[in-house]
Amino acid sequence: MKKFNEWFHNILEEAEIIDSRYPIKGMSVWLPRGFQIRKNMLNALEDLLNEEHEEVLFPMLIPQSELAKEAIHVKGFEEEVYWVTKGGLRDLNEQLALRPTSETSMYPMFSLWVRSHMDLPIKVYQTVNTFRYETKHTRPLIRVREITTFNETHTVHATPEEAEEEVQKGIEIYKTLFDELGIPYTISKRPEWDKFPGSKYTMAFDMIMPDGKTLQIGTVHNLGTTFAKTFDITYEDENSEHQYAHQVCYGLSDRVIAALIAAHGDEKGLQLPPIVAPEQVIIIPIIFKENQDVVLNFTDKLESILKDAGIRTKQDKRDLRPGKKYYEWENRGVPIRIEVGPRDIENGNIVLNRRDTGDKEFIEYNEDTIVSIIKDTLDDITQKMQEKSTQWQKDKTYHVDKLENVGKTINKKGGIVTFNWCGNTECGKQIEEEFNIDILGTQPAEVEGNCLHCDNKANHKVLVSKTY
Amino acid sequence: MKKFNEWFHNILEEAEIIDSRYPIKGMSVWLPRGFQIRKNMLNALEDLLNEEHEEVLFPMLIPQSELAKEAIHVKGFEEEVYWVTKGGLRDLNEQLALRPTSETSMYPMFSLWVRSHMDLPIKVYQTVNTFRYETKHTRPLIRVREITTFNETHTVHATPEEAEEEVQKGIEIYKTLFDELGIPYTISKRPEWDKFPGSKYTMAFDMIMPDGKTLQIGTVHNLGTTFAKTFDITYEDENSEHQYAHQVCYGLSDRVIAALIAAHGDEKGLQLPPIVAPEQVIIIPIIFKENQDVVLNFTDKLESILKDAGIRTKQDKRDLRPGKKYYEWENRGVPIRIEVGPRDIENGNIVLNRRDTGDKEFIEYNEDTIVSIIKDTLDDITQKMQEKSTQWQKDKTYHVDKLENVGKTINKKGGIVTFNWCGNTECGKQIEEEFNIDILGTQPAEVEGNCLHCDNKANHKVLVSKTY
Known part of the structure; x- marks a missing residue:
């Protein structure tokens, strides 16, 4: 499948997934067959989430004053937010944002809901549409202006330990889902400059696409107490002292559908994992x-x-x-x-x-x-599809120990390249610029020797790729 | 239940249906228990729709140029539309409307989808959020600015006869749903001045609420060829001639949840029909x-x-x-x-x-x-709840044959009053003004004698009430 982009564009139309001729750039229509695939994917995800989380639904509009409260967070989104400024023929007193993500719509309410340690934990999720005013080239399901299928989980905890556990829980849920869908993935901790705006750290899932670039398909964020401080989410502990709550959020989107199409499709067309196939x-x-x-x-x-x-x-x-x-x-x-x-x-x-x-x-x-x-045959198909795509991701991941091979390998073979790195932000940004690649993140590993780029002591195994 | 408004407001909070403290007026949060009721209601509805219709999902934003195309339609909504005018820090070239309803987002696509009579009928539905910039007093689930649960069905047909059949089909689906939910209803044909903007006619379901006012809980519109002409939805018939398609749409909203809460609630609180109860x-x-x-x-x-x-x-x-x-x-x-x-x-x-x-x-x-x-007990509960609420609606519907009793009856007893009417628009609007009531619509009936108001020949049985 050499011309992946063309294949992907055509299959969405041929297999009646999406109609992208809607008269606004970056916004598309889910056709009946695509909608069923989407629904089956969400059912599989919700089955996993429902074990410990409850579904809710928050409003789509966010007052400017709420969105602006968390400064680092809004900075990460301000260039991409759509603003409602008029109601009927009148100007609104306050601009309303189409949610780019829902922290700032949910957390003012969490502040009302959390009073005592008895109210914790809160574990909720919703599936909604979110909006980004993308100025880059858009592509159906992958880079869009209306994310029609944003599934986001938000949790509030009394202790940092419980928040850590929830991060692991989120990772486990996504691993299980992607395994069921036969979507291959590599998990890493995003570098400081690419973590979720306002978070302590971000864990991310990346899939290697058929063209060798990676697609981010899910992220799990430990928010620490940053948002709790901004939105005043505090609880009274057993000693009647007020404590800031610890928060976690994680999400995935339409990209999961793009990923499963890309992971399994071939020259004959679509190949659907049984769990999402409208007809098995x-x-x-x-x-x-x-x-x-x-x-x-x-x-x-x-x-x-x-x-x-x-x-x-x-x-x-x-x-x-x-x-x-x-x-x-x-x-x-x-x-x-x-x-x-x-x-x-x-x-x-x-x-x-x-x-x-x-x-x-x-x-x-x-x-x-x-x-x-x-x-039994359906189960075997699920397993074989997963094995095949996992093998693909493994085969396309290369460890190098010479700096010159970083760029060479990626340009020649695509995929993910790993090497020893110091962990320093300046050094990392230089690597990105020199090789025109992105640092996906780091993985825990015992690293010996020096950073391939700056020759300081290496502390991390770093993962780089060309990204969507 | 004398103070229905207060009871309704309290029960939403006590039974954990909705949290209406969200910082934008008329927009609320669905809490986990409320969300389950909503989901079960939608499942029941979708089971009925899925027999002949397919689920789709259209974008939420509509270009101003598309919304403006159908003049009568836009006139009905222009004072209530929220407008997105900015993306990031820039002004958009064209304003985008938050959908007030989806005709103008769907029909430009239908125009692409329909080529020949072989492409017909199209029968699709979606469940989405829609927006109205309400200037009146808002009330959770009943009069809101974000309708979070708008289920709308849109169909395209080759002939007016098929469109008529679809109108009947829509009415049957809603009757079945409301029966399952034990929501009582009266069906009437809305008067000319209150039909859906752009439609040929509107059939509506109204429920008498505990305070005696009626709540519109569902509508079915025969659109004729108005929108087909505006959006160029034509098909080539068997003689290779181009014909305009005939369209139908119908919808219901969050109000169905309000209706089932109001229909069954009592001093002890909520009373849920088994089909929607999170716990049966x-x-x-x-x-x-x-x-x-x-x-x-x-x-x-x-x-x-x-x-x-x-x-x-x-x-x-x-x-x-x-x-x-x-x-x-x-x-x-x-x-x-x-x-x-x-x-x-x-x-x-x-x-x-x-x-x-x-x-x-x-x-x-x-x-x-x-x-x-x-x-068996659950089935019996469903049946008894339905019988009880149907009896209520029947008992609160009064036929009068003196003009003076129209206002008297409504002011004293609430509910729906019916009487003989000429069908004339001017006369109808005078009735509405004189008695400070609304004409819900007309029902087919053999009518003898003269219009109670203008004394011309009566042709209709008209239904009036105080409305939400």
Whole structure:
């Protein structure tokens, strides 16, 4: 897949995910098939979040005075905020921001909600649209002006230890989700100059895209007490003393959909992990005039057996030749295709095709076993898709021990390059500029020797790449 | 419930539905319990819509040029539209509207999607936030500036007959939903001066609230070809001739939640229809120190049996006295409360309390029958709640045959008053002004005699009320 950008643009249209012809740049329409994929992804995520978190919904508009309260935070967003200045034909007394992210809409309310240590922890999340006035080139699902699918979790804790635990919890949730979706990732701690504005530190998930650049697909922020101090989120502890609360937030977006499309797609089109596929199984009856009823009775029964077992199943009875149907459902990425013709029924077989491997298998048909065969196959597809994409990310990650190989490797092979680094901000920014790359972050590692760039003592394993 | 306004305001807070202290007037936060009710309501609605419609998601911002295209439509909204005029620190080239409703964001895309009669019908819906710059007094869920839960269906058809059918379909869907929620309603055809701006006609659902005023809870609009002409939505028919498409849209909002709260609430607090209750059953173990294990083993088993059967069940094991728990869960409106103490277990009983009737019943406990007993009880609660509220609406609807009784009846009894009317706009507006009421609309009926107001020939049965 050499021309990834073109492929990506085309597949969104062909597989009916997104229509990007909306008359505002960077804003697109979710089409029915895309919407189902999005919904299934969110269901998978919410299943994980709901174990300890509760869903809420905050207003979309934020008063300028609230947004401006946390100075470092607003500085990080002020060039990207859309402002509502008029209501009807009148000017508003105070400008209202379309939320770029929701800290400043949520935390004034948290301040009201938190009184005593009994009120803690608070663990909530919401899925909303957020807005960024992007001046760079926009790209559907990846760099947009309306992020239509921003899932953000916000928590408040009594102690820094609990906040640390929540950071780990957030990382675990995202790891589980990305594993289920077969999205490969590398986790690192973002450098000081690229952490979330106002946070103590940011942990980030990056995926290596088919063109070798990395895409940030999820972030987890330890906010410390910065926002608690700004928004006066305090609790009375057991000794009746007022303490600032410790906060964590984490989020992901439409980019997760972009990532799963990019991770698995191929020349045949989309390839959907079973957990998000609108149809996990497509049944194609091979119909000839004379024995139409025999085949359709069989496939109708099969369809209802699979549906009753909770497998998302569709039957394509359209009057088209089978080859055209195969092509279309492969393009749409359905994990399993079942073909049933009159001879198959005579032989007691069905034909099972896997989208991931392209394998075609004759299965002895038995109403009692078909559900478990399909479920096992779906599980195997999930696992194989994950293994394949994890291997890809691993293969595209290179450790180098000569400075000259940093730029060379990235320019030639793409992916992520790691090397020993001092951890110094000035040195880091020089590296970014010299090689025209980004420092993704650092990973804990036992590092010996000196910084590849400045030759001071190395303390970190640093990860660099070209980024989206 | 004499002071409905005060009761309504308090219950939203007490039952943890909404927090209305957000620092922008008319915008509120959905709390976890409220969010679950909202989600369950939307699930019920989507189950009905999904039979023939597909979910989509359109951008929230609309270019001024698109919003302005349909002149009558924009006139209906221009005083209420919020405008984004700035991106970052710059002025935008073109102002962007926060959608007040989505016709003008969707229909330019429909124009691209519809080419031939083969592309029709289109039947889509979305659940989004919309915005109105309300200058009147705001009230949570009822009159707000951010409508957080706007579910809108939009369809495109080849013929006016199909559009008519879709209007009926929309009415049927809303009737089914409101019946499931036990929300009473009266359907009428809005008068010319109160129909949806740009539509051919509007059918509306109104509920009589506890204070006697009516609340509009859903509308279905036949748009004819007005928008198709404005947005150039045409198709090539079988004779290769270009035809304008016929359109229908219908929607409902947060007000459905307000309606179900108002329809069933009482002095004890909220009363939730089983279909939306976050907990359909609350189990209260009556624990004494010495036999704690016996009781908890029993209630844990009961909880898991009910949950496995798909009944939303929660057990309240908090260290509080039972009376306080009863009070709290009644206030929150849980349909069924089950109490289990050590003596009940000895006697092979459980105690089942219904929130709707207040009935308390000892049930002989049997693991094999408990699920069907609970399910039957939930069904019976649904039916009784619906019957009761339907009866209320019926009892509060009065037919009068003297003009003087129109105002008298409404001022004394509230509710809906019906009488014979000529159908003339000027006459209708005079009625509204003279009695300080609103004409809700007309219903098909065989009418004899003359208009109660102008004495011309009566053609309609008209419905009037004080409205929210």
